[in-house]
Amino acid sequence: MDLRDETISILAPGGVISRRLPGYEDRPQQIEMAEAVAEAFCQGEHLVVEAGTGVGKSFAYLIPAILFATEAKEPVVVSTNTISLQEQLIDKDIPFLRETLPLDFTAVLVKGRGNYVCLRRLNMVATSERGLFETRDEVEEFDRILEWSKITSDGSLADLLPNPPESIWSMICSESDNCLSSKCEFFGRCFYYRARGKVLGADIIVVNHHLLLSDYVLRKMNIGVAVLPDYQHLIIDEAHNLESIATAHIGREVTNWRVKRLLDGLYRPPRRSGHPGGVLVRMGAVEHIPLVEEARRSAEIFFDLLSKWLDENETMAIEREGFLPNLLEEPILKLEELLRDLRKRAKDESEEMEITAFIRRCHKLRDDLDDILSLGTEGYVYWVERTGRRFANLSLNAAPITVADELREDFFSNMRTIVATSATLAVNGSFDFFKGRVGLENARELLI
C-alpha cells in the first residue's frame, strides 16, 4: 500500500481511527486534505490548504507525516503559531495517534533556547554576582531558581512557576553565543543539550513559528548554532501568521534596552547593595570601566534625541538618511576593540567564550544601527517606535517590505515538502495574496 492509500485506510470509516475515537464522524473533507498532504510527501510538493474549523486538520496532516517520517526515516517539522495548538498536538493528538497507529514513532516539542536555564551562567551568578541583586525580593527569587535547578526535570521555564522576572532570567538562561557546549563543565547535566538530544532522531518535531524562523536565521548566519536538526519536510499550521513573524525575525531592531543590557553585562554600577558587576569586574579589568560609562552617556544622549525627534508620536517612519547622528558607533567600537584585547588574557575558555559573545553583540549592534540610520538596505522600511509608559522602550526598526523573496529563495527552496494550512488563507476563494506575501507562488492549492 502506498502512503496515500495507507493514510485513507487509517482515516476512513472502518479504519483504526474510527474504531478508537469516541464520537467518530465520517469527514470526507478531512480525508480529502489528508490525501493531498500524502501526495505532497510522495511527490515532494509545496501545498497550501485552507480548511475550515471542524475539518480535523491536525489528523489530516499528522497521519501522513508520521507514516512518511517513519518510512523515509526523515524528520517532519510541524510549526504552529499558538501555544494552545501546540498543546493540543503534543498532549492530545499525538498521544492518541501513538496509541492508535500500528507503528512506533517519536514526537518532541522543541522550545527556544532561552527557555532553558544555563547551569554555567547560574553557577557564575551564584558564586560571583549574587551581590548584584538590589532587593530582598530579587535575592529570594534567585534562591528559588537555584533550588529549583536542583530538582527540575527539564530545566525549562514551563517547569518554573511562577516565571521569574525577565531581569533575573536573562542573566541565567541559555544563550547560543555564550555556550561552551561539549567543553562546558556542566555539559553532562545541561538541560538544553538534553532536550536537543531528544530532537535528534525524532520523527515529528513540533515548534512554534518564532523558533522556526529564528532557527532559519541562525542557519543563515552559519555559526553552527541551529536549534533544529537538518530537515526538508515542513508543515506550517496557522500559516496566516507566518508573514508577520518572518518579518520580525528577518528585520533589524535596536532598542534602548538592548544597549542597556549590553553595557550592564560589561559593567553594572553598584546599586543600593553596593556591589558592582559585569565582565570587567569579574576579570579585574576595572581600569576600563570609564569606557563603558562613556558609552552609557552617549546612549542616554542618543535615545534622548530620539525621544525628542519622536515628540508625542508613538511611531514615525524614518525617511531621511542620517536623521540622527550615530553617537554610539565610536564608543561601542572602542569597547569592541577593548574586548578583543581582553580576550587575549582570558583565564579560561569559559571567560573567552563570554568575551567573544560580547564582541559579537557589540559588532552586531553597530552593524544594525549603521544600517538603520543610513537606510542601508534596499527594499526595507525603517521606523522608530515607542512602547510602554513607565519604562519606555524606544526602538529603531528595519523590516523588509516583503519577506517573500527571502523565504522563497533561501528557506522554502531547501524544503522538499511544505504544507501550509489554516482556516483563513484564501481571499474570495483565491490564494494569490497569501502565496505572494510568503513566497509560495508555485504551491499547489486546495480549498475545502
Ligand code: SF4
Ligand atoms: S553547555 Fe552551554 S547551555 Fe549548557 S550549561 Fe554549559 S554553557 Fe550553559
